[in-house]
Amino acid sequence: MFADVTVMNPGRDRRAGQTLTVQDGRIVSITADAPTGRESEATTPFAGTYALPGLIDMHVHNVAGEWELFGLLFLMHGVTAVRDTGRFDTTPVAQRQKVLDGAYPGPRFFACGPILDGDPSFSPLHWPVGSPAAARKAVDEVAAAGVDCVKVYWSLSTNVLTAIRHAAQQHNLPVAGHIPFAVPFEAAGLDDVQHLTGVPLHEDDPDASAAARLGAWAASWRNLDPTRIDFIVQTSVEQKLVHTPTLFMWAQAARSLDYARLLDDPAAHLLPRWYRAVFWRPLDAFLPAYASLGKALPQMKETVRRLHEAGVRIHAGSDTPLSFVVPGASLHGELRLLVEAGLTPEEAWVAATRWPGEFLGVPKLGTLQDGAPADFLLFRENPTRDLAALSTLEAVVAQGRLYPKAVLDEAFERHRAHFSGWLYDRLTMAMAAVLAWMGSPPSDAQIHPQQ
Secondary structure, eight states: OEEEEEEEETTTEEEEEEEEEEETTEEEEEESOOOOHHHHHHHGGGTTOEEEEOEEEEEEOOOTTOHHHHHHHHHHTTEEEEEEOOBSSSHHHHHHHHHHTTSSOOOEEEEOOBEEEOSSOSSTTSEEOOSHHHHHHHHHHHHHTTOSOEEEOTTOOHHHHHHHHHHHHHTTOOEEEOOOTTSOHHHHOOSEEETTTTSSOOOOOTTSOHHHHHHHHHHGGGGOOHHHHHHHHHHHHHTTOEEEOOHHHHHHHHHGGGHHHHTTOGGGGGSOHHIIIIITSOOGGGHHHHHHHHHHHHHHHHHHHHHHHTTOOBOOOOOBTSTTOOTTHHHHHHHHHHHHTTOOHHHHHHHTTHHHHHHHTOTTTTSOSTTSBSOEEEESSOTTTOGGGGGGEEEEEETTEEEEHHHHHHHHHHHHHHHTSHHHHHHHHHHHHHHHHTTOOOOHHHHSOOO
């Protein structure tokens, strides 16, 4: 029970002096009645705080072997639900149940499973799908594993993407991902478009390297004209598309050109050293793409502004743990960039709570009301007025479990002591060095074998 709190549903309502009661992982009541006796004493520490729905990160990639560390970082930053938008396996499905069972503190997991891509695929870690028949088989397989969504990627053809979409509909699964290079924006029909892919027109060379293909796409933003944005907005409205722009990820990729400065970012030190020294070290082949992304950011923000003003729903997503995109902290960065793109702080909160909650299909997720999942945050100051108040987080309630911020911080410091220890640090750095010498950037499966 949490007494004398201001209950806020961003974009809807704000009620001061409320008593919020939680039982069995759900909010059972929100009333203006003050508790008495022992109940009053038990809830005193959080009196006067602002209660808001927990943040939802709609684009993450969890790393095998570091589920608990990532879980703590998400909760420390108020992220109580995440959508894992693709791996090379269905591991997140099992982790989803572990968190719900209380095996370790962490956010709710929603998992897309393996990334479905064309054949040949953009990355060797993707599932290559070269025909409509193979597409239907792949969707049936990931659906049987219990995924919550289907993730698609850049190298798919139109007919294979269409087959994936139809198969996903039969399993009542939304399709999220990249608009493939070879598929017109209006023909893709994705439920949730990631990274603003498909917005600029460009010619893709399927035989080029991944770095060159990304660079060509990034460079194409300089030719984006207002009529193309008009078309993207109109199509998104007509098809009721949702966009997860991941502006912070693109910004951090561009900032990788100043790698030395990013190394000093305190958020970067929330993860083990091998991320900074190896995983996030920019490869020379990608530097031209990063330079183009820096120039594209203003047009990306303008596109988000136009989509938002037209009523297109925007989802907040980080794409952690790509280049200096740290679990939890990066979603705060995404909220700030959404505000720079034209959303108000409160509208940015809607993009990270209610809209994702409705999309994920869990009744009342992302809201504070009777019967809603008990995923909420308690702040000393109102972060819907000023995002700087995100730093005033006092406590997190996730799946009905209370985690005072100080307790989360202490648990994280124990993890930090472990990954900063001599044995862990030397082993992971040695493995990363061997993989770099072999000419292969380390994947999370290599650095952290499946557990």
